[in-house]
Amino acid sequence: MKTGFYPGCSMKGSAREYSESLLAVARELGRELPEVPDWNCCGATAAHNIDTDLALALPARILAAAEKDGMNEVLVPCAACYSRLSVTRHELLDDEALRNKISGLVEADYQGTAKVVNIIEWLASIPDLEAWVKKPFAHRVACYYGCLLVRPPGVVKFDRPEEPQSMDLLLKKMGAEPIDWAFKTECCGAGFSVSRTDLVAKLSGLILEDAVSRGAEAVIVACPMCHLNLDMRRPQIEKQVGKKINIPVIYITQALGLAMGIPARKLGLQRHKVAVKLSPRTAES
Amino acid sequence: MARIGVFVCHCGENISATVDVKKVAEAASRIPGVAHSVEYKYMCSDPGQQMIRNAIREKNLTGVVVAACSPRMHEPTFRRACAEAGLNPFLCEMANIREHCSWVHEKSEATTHKAFDIVRTLVAKVKRNKALLPIKVPVTKTALVLGGGIAGIQASLDIANSGHKVILVEKEPSIGGHMSQLSETFPTLDCSQCILTPRMVEVAQHPNITLHSYSELESMDGFIGNFKVRIRKKARSLDEKLCTGCGLCVQKCPSKKISSEFDAGLGLRPAIYVPFPQAVPNKPVIDREHCTYYRTGKCRLCEKICPTQAIRFDQEDEIIEADIGAVVVATGFDIKHGDFFPEYGYGKYKDVIDGLQFERLASASGPTLGEIRRPSDGQVPQTVVFVACAGSRDPAKGIEYCSKICCMYTAKHAMLYKHKVHHGKPFVFYMDIRAGGKMYEEFVRRAMEEDGVQYIRSRVSRIYERGGKLVVKGADTLLGSRPLEIEADLVVLATAGVAQAGAEQLAQRLHVSFDAHKFYAEAHPKLRPVETNTAGIFLAGACQAPKDIPESVAQASGAAAKVAILFSQSELVREPLIAVVDRQAPPLYSSCVGCFLCQPSCPYQAIEKEEIRDRDGQLIKTIAKVNPGLCQGCGTCVALCRTKSIDIQGFSHEQVYAEVLALLNRGEDNV
Numbered sequence: 010m011k012t013g014f015y016p017g018c019s020m021k022g023s024a025r026e027y028s029e030s031l032l033a034v035a036r037e038l039g040r041e042l043p044e045v046p047d048w049n050c051c052g053a054t055a056a057h058n059i060d061t062d063l064a065l066a067l068p069a070r071i072l073a074a075a076e077k078d079g080m081n082e083v084l085v086p087c088a089a090c091y092s093r094l095s096v097t098r099h100e101l102l103d104d105e106a107l108r109n110k111i112s113g114l115v116e117a118d119y120q121g122t123a124k125v126v127n128i129i130e131w132l133a134s135i136p137d138l139e140a141w142v143k144k145p146f147a148h149r150v151a152c153y154y155g156c157l158l159v160r161p162p163g164v165v166k167f168d169r170p171e172e173p174q175s176m177d178l179l180l181k182k183m184g185a186e187p188i189d190w191a192f193k194t195e196c197c198g199a200g201f202s203v204s205r206t207d208l209v210a211k212l213s214g215l216i217l218e219d220a221v222s223r224g225a226e227a228v229i230v231a232c233p234m235c236h237l238n239l240d241m242r243r244p245q246i247e248k249q250v251g252k253k254i255n256i257p258v259i260y261i262t263q264a265l266g267l268a269m270g271i272p273a274r275k276l277g278l279q280r281h282k283v284a285v286k287l288s289p290r291t292a293e294s
Numbered sequence: 295m296a297r298i299g300v301f302v303c304h305c306g307e308n309i310s311a312t313v314d315v316k317k318v319a320e321a322a323s324r325i326p327g328v329a330h331s332v333e334y335k336y337m338c339s340d341p342g343q344q345m346i347r348n349a350i351r352e353k354n355l356t357g358v359v360v361a362a363c364s365p366r367m368h369e370p371t372f373r374r375a376c377a378e379a380g381l382n383p384f385l386c387e388m389a390n391i392r393e394h395c396s397w398v399h400e401k402s403e404a405t406t407h408k409a410f411d412i413v414r415t416l417v418a419k420v421k422r423n424k425a426l427l428p429i430k431v432p433v434t435k436t437a438l439v440l441g442g443g444i445a446g447i448q449a450s451l452d453i454a455n456s457g458h459k460v461i462l463v464e465k466e467p468s469i470g471g472h473m474s475q476l477s478e479t480f481p482t483l484d485c486s487q488c489i490l491t492p493r494m495v496e497v498a499q500h501p502n503i504t505l506h507s508y509s510e511l512e513s514m515d516g517f518i519g520n521f522k523v524r525i526r527k528k529a530r531s532l533d534e535k536l537c538t539g540c541g542l543c544v545q546k547c548p549s550k551k552i553s554s555e556f557d558a559g560l561g562l563r564p565a566i567y568v569p570f571p572q573a574v575p576n577k578p579v580i581d582r583e584h585c586t587y588y589r590t591g592k593c594r595l596c597e598k599i600c601p602t603q604a605i606r607f608d609q610e611d612e613i614i615e616a617d618i619g620a621v622v623v624a625t626g627f628d629i630k631h632g633d634f635f636p637e638y639g640y641g642k643y644k645d646v647i648d649g650l651q652f653e654r655l656a657s658a659s660g661p662t663l664g665e666i667r668r669p670s671d672g673q674v675p676q677t678v679v680f681v682a683c684a685g686s687r688d689p690a691k692g693i694e695y696c697s698k699i700c701c702m703y704t705a706k707h708a709m710l711y712k713h714k715v716h717h718g719k720p721f722v723f724y725m726d727i728r729a730g731g732k733m734y735e736e737f738v739r740r741a742m743e744e745d746g747v748q749y750i751r752s753r754v755s756r757i758y759e760r761g762g763k764l765v766v767k768g769a770d771t772l773l774g775s776r777p778l779e780i781e782a783d784l785v786v787l788a789t790a791g792v793a794q795a796g797a798e799q800l801a802q803r804l805h806v807s808f809d810a811h812k813f814y815a816e817a818h819p820k821l822r823p824v825e826t827n828t829a830g831i832f833l834a835g836a837c838q839a840p841k842d843i844p845e846s847v848a849q850a851s852g853a854a855a856k857v858a859i860l861f862s863q864s865e866l867v868r869e870p871l872i873a874v875v876d877r878q879a880p881p882l883y884s885s886c887v888g889c890f891l892c893q894p895s896c897p898y899q900a901i902e903k904e905e906i907r908d909r910d911g912q913l914i915k916t917i918a919k920v921n922p923g924l925c926q927g928c929g930t931c932v933a934l935c936r937t938k939s940i941d942i943q944g945f946s947h948e949q950v951y952a953e954v955l956a957l958l959n960r961g962e963d964n965v
């Protein structure tokens with residue numbers, strides 16, 4: 010079984026710490042994560058609004074490259090990239106004519122042999138994850154899945170689309186106490202971060218307020234876009250709701266890294282806009 | 295020499311649009327042995343049948359092939375026509391050139407050719423058909439009704455009133471079904487118990503009805519008119535004859551905190567209980583799972599106080615055997631308990647309930663004596679949200695079909711709430727309102743216009759608790775899909791209507807088919823809605839699909855009429871298409887060597903042993919014999935017989951080989 014890693018653009022830029030923490034954790038777990046050779050942008054939110062062929066061709070090129078390199082699955086930690094790659098694989102496996110057309114466009118014979126897996130699936134597939142936990146991440150956490158990780162159900166076929174549990178289970182394994190809350194899959198504003206920051210502030214504000222009101226100490230995310238909105242847009246959110254919100258937003262790989270005893274700096278915790286101040290049991294800021 | 299008549303039908307344009315029927319008839323006329331070949335627009339019409347009758351008489355036909363639709367549809371029609379003209383009906387065959395040809399192919403030479411091929415094979419077969427006589431079997435004039443909901447009650451009473459015996463089997467301690475749990479009923483708002491309980495009593499008192507409550511069907515064998523059933527009467531832990539139903543034991547039982555099934559989990563009952571005061575029979579049962587004595591070996595309080603010493607702790611299940619002529623399946627339905635939508639919080643929040651629970655809250659005999667009080671704290675809810683289609687019409691997460699009854703009962707619930715809590719605010723979230731039925735649309739309108747129920751066309755995305763309220767989120771799709779939140783005190787989910795949990799096992803016991811959702815399948819969706827594909831077994835009520843009371847009752851009376859028709863005959867006639875064992879003149883008597891491999895292979899236990907003896911009574915040999923009453927003509931034994939001594943009448947080896955050879959253009963019948 011060869012697992013490839015598709016970082017996508019965010020993990021090389023605004024979400025460097027997601028990549029850093031993932032690789033630190035993988036190293037500790039003894040898992041190799043070679044990058045998909047010569048990968049390109051998946052098209053993100055832009056391509057599918059403009060050109061359907063392009064929206065399929067960009068991910069298809071990535072998947073074809075992984076396939077050619079002998080990868081059986083591709084780990085796509087960014088939920089937005091995960092969605093694009095999953096949708097592409099789903100549509101091309103479903104429609105031979107379309108597959109041939111797109112294969113022609115990217116000059117590769119795409120077969121769909123490499124599975125697309127998200128970060129939750131990848132972590133859940135590690136046997137005895139509990140055994141790696143040295144310093145339980147003993148905090149009340151709000152697991153935030155966002156829109157794309159579990160949807161659309163027909164395509165991703167992963168967890169329940171409205172009331173998912175898989176991330177909560179992982180966090181329990183790390184020693185955390187996931188809260189029961191209603192905003193797990195509510196939209197944070199996603200790609201409107203730049204164009205409609207006001208909207209993002211409103212939607213993300215609702216999410217954070219609910220998490221705080223139910224006593225969460227941290228929001229756990231698995232998507233650079235969610236992190237960007239909930240963390241980097243915090244000043245706008247605070248302006249919108251008219252009060253200060255201190256709750257930190259932590260990538261699931263960072264939480265796991267802390268639980269495994271990896272130093273905070275190696276996990277990129279210092280890069281967050283909202284300081285990660287948790288009770289001294291596990292992390293320092 | 296055979297003289298076969300071939301009759302090719304156009305079926306309007308169903309066949310003639312893609313098959314050149316003229317050509318088929320012409321080509322058929324050249325098949326050796328065909329004495330007459332014609333085509334006609336509607337063979338099944340009266341003039342069409344007359345053509346067949348005339349040809350049989352005038353041309354002295356020895357066999358007939360009607361090339362038309364599926365034999366399922368019209369074989370009886372054409373066989374009857376042949377019989378009227380004096381030809382044995384089993385000398386008539388149908389060549390299906392509609393379902394097997396014209397409907398599934400484009401218009402072309404090849405299609406016409408295929409139609410001709412089909413005709414040719416049937417001509418080859420019919421030449422080898424033998425005149426057969428129908429089989430006669432007796433009818434046991436006792437009906438078994440499974441399920442004592444309103445459908446089973448109605449069917450039992452109708453059959454019993456037509457003068458026949460009925461055995462009614464109900465798995466719960468009382469008959470009544472879901473209707474006994476309802477408060478008031480749409481569209482007239484009459485009290486459910488008031489219209490139901492007189493019927494329940496009538497069942498109990500009817501001289502023709504034997505009621506076995508707390509019982510289930512264990513097994514069933516046989517065939518129409520001649521079923522043999524075994525019924526398991528579960529131990530009530532009580533001698534029913536001695537019990538007077540005084541209720542002392544129920545009052546005194548110390549184990550009182552058991553969730554009441556009848557109150558849909560909103561009330562409590564003791565371990566020895568009668569589900570509800572008007573139960574029929576009004577005799578308690580001991581719930582052994584929760585009874586202190588069965589759990590710990592101590593107590594037996596009920597035994598001590600019973601004035602008639604009716605309690606029997608050591609009672610065992612009893613098996614009752616009966617001969618039955620027909621079965622009415624009326625085992626009803628169930629509702630889904632919210633598992634489709636974890637995001638609605640059913641099971642998590644006490645005040646998110648289902649429709650049956652609301653019925654119990656609204657019922658005068660319910661846990662709140664008919665006051666609408668929410669389960670969590672007993673407060674009267676000021677705002678209630680009713681969610682229609684909770685799981686129905688949702689192929690992604692729930693079920694595809696419409697549960698049919700919930701639009702109506704949701705309107706009823708909102709209305710009842712408003713009648714009881716005048717200042718209360720009822721909201722209904724709906725997809726579409728399906729109120730087709732006499733006075734149904736008017737009923738829903740009344741809810742909106744007279745009782746001020748607010749209907750919001752929106753699906754609910756989530757229900758969660760915030761500050762002691764249940765936040766119901768949606769988007770009003772008639773107001774530009776504006777996101778919308780309502781803070782409710784109580785939420786009622788109209789969860790999907792689904793098949794009974796044990797529906798599949800019962801279907802297997804009865805050999806009846808069911809659909810993808812485990813609702814029992816009717817023989818024809820339009821023309822045979824109360825029959826199953828198994829002769830002698832009929833359907834009534836919501837076991838076939840979710841339905842309301844009027845529909846359930848109508849179907850039950852329909853099923854009862856079918857049973858009465860069956861019982862009006864003293865003998866039944868069955869098609870003789872059954873297996874027969876070869877018999878010959880002495881000295882061989884039969885090619886059967888008596889290995890009896892066939893015996894265990896027969897799914898209907900139809901193979902018996904026959905001893906052949908000489909004049910002095912000396913045994914010559916033992917061979918297999920098929921019981922014509924039991925054989926269903928499935929042919930399993932034919933495939934297994936090593937000496938080819940068993941054949942199916944009407945589908946003999948010879949006939950089938952002749953068909954295959956004709957198709958391969960070999961054999962003697964070629965053009």
Ligand SMILES: Cc1cc2nc3c(=O)[nH]c(=O)nc-3n(C[C@H](O)[C@H](O)[C@H](O)COP(=O)(O)OP(=O)(O)OC[C@H]3O[C@@H](n4cnc5c(N)ncnc54)[C@H](O)[C@@H]3O)c2cc1C
Binds near residue numbers: 627649834836841842
């Ligand atoms: C919340 C709600 C409100 C409703 N309100 C109305 C209304 O206002 N008006 C209206 O017309 N309709 C209403 N209905 C519909 C009504 O309940 C049904 O139409 C009716 O109950 C169907 O009757 P039935 O006899 O077919 O099935 P059921 O009532 O389900 O009865 C089936 C019986 O068979 C028994 N049984 C099941 N399996 C077996 C077995 N294997 N062996 C022996 N017995 C078995 C069951 O215990 C039960 O007694 C409502 C339904 C619901 C859920």
Ligand code: SF4
Binds near residue numbers: 682699727
């Ligand atoms: S009857 Fe009404 S509420 Fe029930 S499933 Fe059909 S449309 Fe939905």
